[in-house]
Amino acid sequence: MAAATVSNMRVILKRYVTGLLSEDDIEAATVEAPPLDVPTGSKGVVVKNLYVSCDPYMRNRMTRHELPSYIPDFVPGEVLENFGVMKVISSGHLDFKAGDLVWGMTGWEEYTVINNPESLFKINHPELPLSYYTGILGMPGLTAYAGFFDVPKPKKGQVVGQLAKITGCYVIGSAGYDEKSKFGFDDAFNYKKExxxxxxxxRCFPEGIDIYYENVGGKMLDAVLPNMSLGGRIVACGMISQYNLEQPEGVRNLYYIVTKRLRMEGFHVFDYYDRYYRFEEEMAGYLKEEKVSYVEDVVEGLDTAPAALIRLFTGCSIGKQLVAVARE
Amino acid sequence: MAAATVSNMRVILKRYVTGLLSEDDIEAATVEAPPLDVPTGSKGVVVKNLYVSCDPYMRNRMTRHELPSYIPDFVPGEVLENFGVMKVISSGHLDFKAGDLVWGMTGWEEYTVINNPESLFKINHPELPLSYYTGILGMPGLTAYAGFFDVPKPKKGQVVGQLAKITGCYVIGSAGYDEKSKFGFDDAFNYKKExxxxxxxxRCFPEGIDIYYENVGGKMLDAVLPNMSLGGRIVACGMISQYNLEQPEGVRNLYYIVTKRLRMEGFHVFDYYDRYYRFEEEMAGYLKEEKVSYVEDVVEGLDTAPAALIRLFTGCSIGKQLVAVARE
Incomplete structure (x- = not known):
């Protein structure tokens, strides 16, 4: 029996990117979908993508690296991939069956064949918005949680700041826009406007910063270093201000690491996935008790995905940026 | 009874320093010595200085800082101070008596009144060269020891590299001159010539650097970061290449801290003085067993001290730079 032809809209990288990511670099195109039934003998799954996440680190995968980085570069002509929320539509793996809701790495397309479904996480709280699994209940949420409880106790970002507040820290939010104060921080400022x-x-930290959660880099890091407390900790998660530069900015104030005996530590959520389900339970509880609030910026349809991704870097998005691929 | 007048040669800071330290910035001058007997009721000591150490961090104390640093700035018109080896010539303190050999913070002069002798260390191995207490048995040696055994296991410097060799590490020395290989390292290069x-x-680390002992900063750090191993450690002790610059160099490769999950940690010997005597015993043993070799560059007389200090930064000195103030 021949399967009916199904179309598959997908977002591909057109070319390696130099400078600021633009709509000339990525495009949505429609091709034929892969077979929606897994081949006999395969241990893979076929998923229908419901939501895909826009995350700054994707920009780094669009630059060609001479040496292998922690994650492979995207390849021109091929579909982008990132974390998403998916429904399994067929499965050759004992742990998954059609209808299961999962999250994990998938393609920026309508249907994706996932050959290593062991890397997927089951969704245990479908009573919460499914899209949350691209954010507060997904990779970015786990990043905040592990970066807060395992490394030291950090400061920036809507989720990590709220975890710090729950623990009784004095928290200042810093973001590329003006509305961070809604997360109940003690104060906030827009690092692009100061x-x-x-x-x-x-002004915000007259007694110095004990913990800085680094996601910006460049000038922001240079401003933070002289304001750190003796023995302060910098959790380095990302450096969004640098990803679109052909050459990174030079950071001049590093000698404060010596004089203030600072510790600056790179941190990677990949090392914490074994704790995911514990995190999921705790964060689902905070959300239900309204101890943590969460803001999303959802665009509809993969054809709007390129513009949504670019908005991460041009600073127009407030809240977690994601794309609704299919509403169901 | 009136004391005979004794002269006291001293090296003073003439002005706050901008750019490369020069002989216009510091000068030796002779004044009248302080009374060589401690006043009745004082708990201080008067010392005769035998050796004083030339250390790169002294340059930082010659720049005026708006905010207090970890150690006070020098003051124009006043004597320089740093670690030295001294003989007590009079004492108001129960723990010290005339004739005791000590090391600790003192003036760059012939005689110094020390009001807080609790900060001094007794010399327990006078059978070894006394000058070693400005180096391998003093602050720089303890820095290497604590930076090696307490922080992680580091790489640079004549002492720390030898400790690493004793522990079985593969060690590459890097210095501002060509002769580092004499310390038995696996390889060495001159960072000023490459x-x-x-x-x-x-070339030296095809499999990446696990531990980097940072004393140079700037371009050296920028070259090290891409060559670090995953999870590598940087012990930041100092950044000599930056001390004479009006504006520090920008370091561009910091994003490797994120992608390679590096830890960069400021380290200060001041936090380890409680372990000094344990260190002294161990290092004195290594020296006697010739497990560790040590090279000094000694100049004679305080009048030659300004030039010796400047040589730290112009890169002509090989081995520990120090000044013999008085031979006895």
């Missing part, structure tokens, strides 16, 4: 970042930080 | 530092490091 004329003198170092003075802004001195 | 055209392409990053390539030199790749």
């Amino acid at each position: 004329q003198d970042l170092e003075a802004a930080l001195r | 055209q392409d530092l990053e390539a030199a490091l790749r």
Whole structure:
């Protein structure tokens, strides 16, 4: 019996990217879908993608690296991939069956064949918005949680800041827009608008910063270093301000690492996936008790995905940026 | 009874320093010595300085800092101070008596009144060269020891590299001159001569650097970061290449801290003085068994001290730079 032809809209990388990501670099195109039944003998699954997440680290995968990085570069002509929320539509794996809701790495397309479904996570709280599994209940949420409880106790970002508040820290949010205060932080500022970042930080932290959760890099890091407390900790998760630069900015204030005996530590959520389900339970509880609030910026349809991804870097998005691929 | 007048040669800071330290910035001058007997009721000591140490961090104390640093700035018109080896000539303190050999913070002068002798260390191995207490048996030696055994296991410097060899590490020495190989390292290079530092490091460490002991900063750090192993450790002790710059160099490769999950940690010997005597015993043993070798560059007389200090930064000195103030 011949399967009916199904179309598959997908977002592909057109070319390696130099400078600021633009709509000339990525495009949505419609091709024929893969067979929606897994081949006999395969241990893979076929998923229908419901939501895909826009995350800054994707920009790094669009630059060609001479040496292998922690994750493979995207390849021109091929579909982008990132974390998403999916429904299994056929399965050759004993742990999965059609209808299961999962999250994990998938393609920016309507249907994806996943050959290593062991890497997927089951969704145990479908009573919460499924899209949350691209954010507060997914990789970014686990990043905040592990970066907070395992490394030291950090500061930036809507989720990590709220975890810090729950634990009783004095928390200042810093973001590329003005509305961070809604997360109940003690204060907040827009790092893109402050004329003198170092003075802004001195104003917010007259006694110094004990913990800085680094997601910006460049000038922000240079302003933070002189304002750190003795023995302070910097959890380095990302450096979004650098990803679109052909050459990274130079950071000049590193000698404060010596004089203030700072620890700056790179941190990777990949090392914490074994704790995911414990995190999921705890964070689902915070959400239901409204101890943590969460804001999303959802665009509809893969054809709007390129623009949504670019908005991460042009600073227009407030809240977690994601794409609704299919509503069901 | 009136004391005879004794002269006291001292090296003073003439002005706050900008750019490369020069002989216009510091000068030796002779004044009248302080009374060589401690006043009745004082708990201080008067010492005769035998050796004083030239250390790169002294340059930082010659720049005026807006915010207090970890150690006070020098003051124009006043005597420089640093670690030295001294003989007590009079004491108001029960723990010290005339004739005791000690090391600790003192003035760059012939005689110094020390009001807080609790900060001094007794010399328990006078059978070894006394000058060693400005180096391998003093602050720099303890820095290497604590930076090696307490932080992780590091790489650079004549002492720390030998400790690493004793522990069985593969060790590459890097210095601002060509003769580092004499310390028995596996390989060595001159970071001032390599055209392409990053390539030199790749050549020396094809499998990546596990531990980098940072004393140079700037371009050296930028070359090290891409060559670190996953999960590598950087012990940040100092950044000598930056101390004479009006604006520090920008370091561009910090994103490797994230992708390689590196830890970079500031380290201060001040936090380890409680372990000094344990260190002294162990290091004195290594020296007597010739497990560790040690090279000094000693100049004679305080009048030659300004030039000796400057040589730290112009890169002519090989081995520990120090000044013999008085031979006895």
